Amino acid sequence: MERKIVIYLTFLLCFGISIGNAAVEVGFVYLGDKGDFTAPALEFAEKTFKTKQLAKADLKSNTFKQFAVVWWHDGDADPGGLSAAEIDAFLDYAESGGAVLLTGAAIRYITLLGLEDAEPRKFGPVENDGSNVGIIVLKETLELGLTEGLENVDGKTPQVDDWVQVNSTGFPVSGDYYDKIWKNFTTLAHAWERGTNYTDRIAAFGYWEAGDGKVFNMNWRLPNYHKNNESIDQIEKLTENVINWLASESEFADVTAGAKLPIVWGELKNHE
Numbered sequence: 001m002e003r004k005i006v007i008y009l010t011f012l013l014c015f016g017i018s019i020g021n022a023a024v025e026v027g028f029v030y031l032g033d034k035g036d037f038t039a040p041a042l043e044f045a046e047k048t049f050k051t052k053q054l055a056k057a058d059l060k061s062n063t064f065k066q067f068a069v070v071w072w073h074d075g076d077a078d079p080g081g082l083s084a085a086e087i088d089a090f091l092d093y094a095e096s097g098g099a100v101l102l103t104g105a106a107i108r109y110i111t112l113l114g115l116e117d118a119e120p121r122k123f124g125p126v127e128n129d130g131s132n133v134g135i136i137v138l139k140e141t142l143e144l145g146l147t148e149g150l151e152n153v154d155g156k157t158p159q160v161d162d163w164v165q166v167n168s169t170g171f172p173v174s175g176d177y178y179d180k181i182w183k184n185f186t187t188l189a190h191a192w193e194r195g196t197n198y199t200d201r202i203a204a205f206g207y208w209e210a211g212d213g214k215v216f217n218m219n220w221r222l223p224n225y226h227k228n229n230e231s232i233d234q235i236e237k238l239t240e241n242v243i244n245w246l247a248s249e250s251e252f253a254d255v256t257a258g259a260k261l262p263i264v265w266g267e268l269k270n271h272e
Helices: 002-016 039-048 084-095 105-109 139-143 232-249 258-269
Strands: 025-029 050-054 069-074 099-104 121-123 133-137 163-167 174-176 186-193 203-210 213-218
Touching: 025 039, 039 050, 039 069, 039 232, 069 084, 069 105, 069 232, 084 099, 084 203, 084 213, 099 105, 099 232, 105 174, 133 139, 133 203, 139 186, 163 232, 213 232
Parallel strands: 025 050, 025 069, 069 099, 099 213
Antiparallel strands: 121 174, 133 163, 133 186, 186 203, 203 213
């Protein structure tokens, strides 16, 4: 019997467990216009992950729980109001151990989710303003693997305090909690624009804890998937790293995800 289990485990590890981004199941939400800032984000998600586009009627907790990560990106227009039930769906999914990624106008719903008391600034979209922006690497940025595959502004592997450019111009409909007005946020990278260091004033990205899960925010001028962005490879790779990390934290990640391999192995071993 034990020999059969070992053979079964070996088979699963070699053939039955898919390792790679394609195994990460992502529910992609946009509620506004599918314009030049939103369409390429959806295309990137579909190319990189096992992505399903979710409509307004899909904003339900049980639907969200089919996905390791729910990514809400509205880059072209304010998506409008959500019902209390729709807000609760995001919150219940997160509190149950899910992972939500907010980019673009989606940041504007953090207060309605009850994660912050302050109201974020609102701005955009602007297709071209000639302003390059990026992240300032922290120890935590490196430890979580969020800089994997990126280059600093000198073309080298990022280290702590390095500057990494992710956007060469313009920005989507977006917002931020400028000048430290957020109170409950865990910052994982600082932000810069041209030569200005916004340490502690604008968090490039990070997360709010919601029950057993996380609501991750990457906004301000950063999440620009527009064709004008000459640093598109950098923002896409950064987003890929963020989603992979969030999936590794999510209670709803499919066991086929590579990041879950040690957990799956441990659970299977217990059946020997």
